[in-house]
Amino acid sequence: MSNLVSITQLDSDTQAKAVRSFAQFYIRLYKAGNLEIVSSFVPAGYLSDINAFIARNRYLTHANLLDLSLATSSKDYLQVIEHLNQKFNLTGTPEIPWHTWFVSLHKQLVIES
Numbered sequence: 001m002s003n004l005v006s007i008t009q010l011d012s013d014t015q016a017k018a019v020r021s022f023a024q025f026y027i028r029l030y031k032a033g034n035l036e037i038v039s040s041f042v043p044a045g046y047l048s049d050i051n052a053f054i055a056r057n058r059y060l061t062h063a064n065l066l067d068l069s070l071a072t073s074s075k076d077y078l079q080v081i082e083h084l085n086q087k088f089n090l091t092g093t094p095e096i097p098w099h100t101w102f103v104s105l106h107k108q109l110v111i112e113s
Contacts, residue, residue: 004087004095007078018092019077023070025098026077027062030054037105042083046076 007018029035030051039047050073057065070077087095094101 003090005090007081007086007088010088010090010092014088014090014092015078016074018088018094019074019081020066020070021092021094022081022098023066023073023077024062025102026050026080027054027066027069029102031058037102038080038084041085042080046079046083049073050076050080 007015010018026038029038031054035047035051050069053069053072054065057068060068084101086101089095096104
């Protein structure tokens with residue numbers, strides 16, 4: 001039996017840890033203008049709310065932006081993760097680290113081009 005589960009199957013504390021980890025990754029992608037891969041999996045509504053909040057508060061430190069973004073957009077981040085079909089172990093760590101996930105999909109796009 002696999003110990004990998006979807007984000008919604010994690011308990012609330014572990015889910016919050018997983019969402020926080022993804023939000024850190026996402027904010028870095030946003031600031032680098034590199035959201036094409038994530039946006040190809042996710043309906044625009046979830047991303048637009050997150051992105052609007054980040055844009056309005058871009059002057060904050062990364063830590064402050066992360067905390068405030070999670071306070072206002074945690075449910076949106078959760079929905080985004082659900083659309084990415086990432087599995088998690090029971091400690092909230094993604095099966096594939098977010099950076100590795102991103103790089104592997106980026107390489108696929110380059111090969112297809």
